[in-house]
Amino acid sequence: MTISLIGLPGSGKTTVGRQLSRRLQVPFFDSDAVIEQQLGCSISEFFEREGEERFRDIEARVIDELTQVPEGVLSTGGGAVLRPENRAHLHARTQVIYLNSSPDDLFRRLRHDKNRPLLQVADPLGRLRELYFQRDPFYRETAHFQVATGRPSVSSLVNMILMQLELGGRAAPS
Numbered sequence: 001m002t003i004s005l006i007g008l009p010g011s012g013k014t015t016v017g018r019q020l021s022r023r024l025q026v027p028f029f030d031s032d033a034v035i036e037q038q039l040g041c042s043i044s045e046f047f048e049r050e051g052e053e054r055f056r057d058i059e060a061r062v063i064d065e066l067t068q069v070p071e072g073v074l075s076t077g078g079g080a081v082l083r084p085e086n087r088a089h090l091h092a093r094t095q096v097i098y099l100n101s102s103p104d105d106l107f108r109r110l111r112h113d114k115n116r117p118l119l120q121v122a123d124p125l126g127r128l129r130e131l132y133f134q135r136d137p138f139y140r141e142t143a144h145f146q147v148a149t150g151r152p153s154v155s156s157l158v159n160m161i162l163m164q165l166e167l168g169g170r171a172a173p174s
Contacts, residue, residue: 002072003165004090006139007099008131009078010110012149012157016099017075020158027072031062031080038062043077044120060086067093078131081138091142097161098143100136103128105150144168 003020005013014030021028032043035058039046047055060083066074067089074094080086090096107125121127140146145164147157 002067002069002074002094003161004067004074004076004094004096005099006076006081006090006096006142007078007149008101008103008106008128008135010106011078011099011101012154013075013078013099015154016157016161017073019154020161021073023158023162024073027069028075029066029069029072030075031059031066032075032077034062034066035059035077056083059083064089079135081135081142087138087142091144095165096143096145097164098139098146099149099157100139100146101149103132 003024005017005020007013014032017030018028035055036042038058043055056079059077059080063076063080063086076086076090080090103125106128110128111124145161145168147160147164149157152160
């Protein structure tokens with residue numbers, strides 16, 4: 001079984017995903033890292049040079065590939081759910097956990113982060129609120145389970161995810 005983590009930028013997908021994969025002793029995949037490796041440059045640079053639409057094309061191909069891995073933990077980019085085919089592949093092929101973070105919590109975490117292209121705007125909190133409003137319905141549609149991130153530790157979030165999977169009758173990978 002593959003577990004996918006979705007949510008807004010900064011919701012903890014990569015950090016939680018790494019710890020979850022260690023705990024389950026399965027491989028960890030970060031779709032953004034795979035994309036950067038294939039591009040040979042940062043997503044920010046690619047965004048600037050080629051635009052978001054071209055980036056989303058590459059992201060869709062990578063999500064398609066990574067959702068076919070038989071076992072692991074997959075951390076997706078915050079906008080992966082924007083494409084219907086990504087939502088379909090994630091939901092059908094993996095157990096999807098939505099790490100739901102409020103825009104205010106995310107702003108506190110990300111206010112000094114210069115590596116997130118969609119947040120390099122005059123009003124990043126306003127942008128986070130806009131992204132939440134736009135993407136939350138897609139996250140909910142795609143997810144099998146939802147975990148509110150708030151302020152729990154990473155290990156607490158991992159425990160909550162494992163509990164959700166167990167209670168939902170979906171055993172975590174052995």
